[in-house]
Amino acid sequence: MSHLLPASIDATAELLAGQGYVSNRALATVTFLALKLGRPLFLEGEAGTGKTEIAKALAAALGRRLIRLQCYEGLDAASAVADWNFAAQMIAIRAAEASGGADRDALKAELFTEDYLIERPLLQAMRPQDGGPPVLLIDELDRTDEPFEAFLLEALSDFQVTIPELGTIRAPEPPIVILTSNRTREVHDALKRRCLYHWVDYPSFEREYAILAARAPEAQEALSREIVAFVQRLRREDLFKKPGVAETIDWAKCLLALDVIQLSPEVIADTLGALLKYQDDIQKVQGSEARRLLDEARRDFAPV
16 A cells, blocks of 8 residues: 655654654655655665665555565676567467468567566656556666766666666656665665765664663663674774674564573674674684673663
8 A cells, every 4th residue: 555755754664663763853854855855765775774675664654565686796688677578479480480471671670579577677667657656766776887877877866767769768657766875886876866965874883772671672672772882882893894773683582582681792792793703703703702702882872
């Protein structure tokens, strides 16, 4: 069931919160503006800070279909927009040949119709959808090549795609577009200019605690505070890859699965793989370092 777009910043924050997504005021503001103005929203920030999740939360809250284009190096238009079903086309050709006397021009025209088209995410997003325009998530745009960025300009400016054999297909209503980047490389200014931009940073203690309460409500308050305090303290260390919010939630669920009620250096050492993904980082936090960080976390983030 489709829902109306939120009418204010507060309503946007409440809409996201209803899906367990706790936003700050700045993120709720830019999201509200993107929805109200029909502009793509470009979210940049470290991995695991909730950029992808906001698209999922919006789709669920608004009752819209979520269409995801996962970017990768070498992604091209055929993989993003549409491709031809070559197997079905070959069967049609063989059938025509077997029947004899096939008109080659008529057969060629028939083969390049929508009957033989495989729709990829960008074309799907331009199609009418039950419940209203979909949420199109173009995830990790920084993984693609610059030529694909240039290709996206038409889609994000005019909400249309062009298939040489069929012509230009324009969305009857613009989809809600969320683009994300982990900033492994800079995205071109031409594409950024077509979007509203927001840097998604690591959350404050209070916001991360609220996120954890929403996403892992079964955790006791004391344990949740310790988890968030430790992660917040850990992010100050010189690590190759700092843990994101997604890792905080994963770690909490791992601790709950082990029936942990309070952090200890031993528990931290046994479960660090949920937080840190590089061996060098894990080695830095082993042994006495885990105790030091836990002590400092309890001191720095103790309830007032």
